[in-house]
Amino acid sequence: MPKKKSAKAPKASQKQLERTVSTLETDVESAHAKTARWKKRAKQMEAAAETAGARVSKLEKKLAKSRRPARTVPFVAPEQSPALTLVEEDGPAAGGLEVSPEGGTPDDSWTVTALRAEARSRGLAGYSRKPKADLLAELT
Numbered sequence: 001m002p003k004k005k006s007a008k009a010p011k012a013s014q015k016q017l018e019r020t021v022s023t024l025e026t027d028v029e030s031a032h033a034k035t036a037r038w039k040k041r042a043k044q045m046e047a048a049a050e051t052a053g054a055r056v057s058k059l060e061k062k063l064a065k066s067r068r069p070a071r072t073v074p075f076v077a078p079e080q081s082p083a084l085t086l087v088e089e090d091g092p093a094a095g096g097l098e099v100s101p102e103g104g105t106p107d108d109s110w111t112v113t114a115l116r117a118e119a120r121s122r123g124l125a126g127y128s129r130k131p132k133a134d135l136l137a138e139l140t
Contacts, residue, residue, distance in 0.1 A: 105140060106118055106135075106136055106139045106140060107136070107140075108136070110136075112131075112132045112135065115127075115132060115135040115136065115139060116128060116135065118139055119135055119138065119139060122139070124138060124139075
């Protein structure tokens with residue numbers, strides 16, 4: 001005589017199957033949530049890439065503009081412009097020229113750089129540390 005199958009066995013395996021199905025459904029929901037997060041992040045990255053691309057093209061235009069040759073400015077000789085004289089400078093920008101007002105007596109219209117150049121030409125000491133007012137007082 002064949003043995004009868006117990007009625008409890010199918011119920012136990014039915015509960016186990018239900019738990020497995022429940023676990024799988026939870027895993028699927030979790031996977032869908034991850035997919036949604038990755039899609040959202042991908043959209044953010046695409047937007048960032050688009051912004052970066054726009055910035056790159058803007059900077060490339062700026063670079064191209066900076067590589068263009070500079071416009072030339074016509075030279076005006078000192079004799080053509082009586083209000084200005086050119087003074088050679090030996091300071092930090094050695095070999096450079098600076099424009100100083102013409103007329104031997106310094107006044108408030110002179111820049112600090114021009115006043116320092118005048119003090120240097122007169123052989124005064126400590127002119128680089130003095131403010132404009134002190135330089136004017138010593139030179140006048």
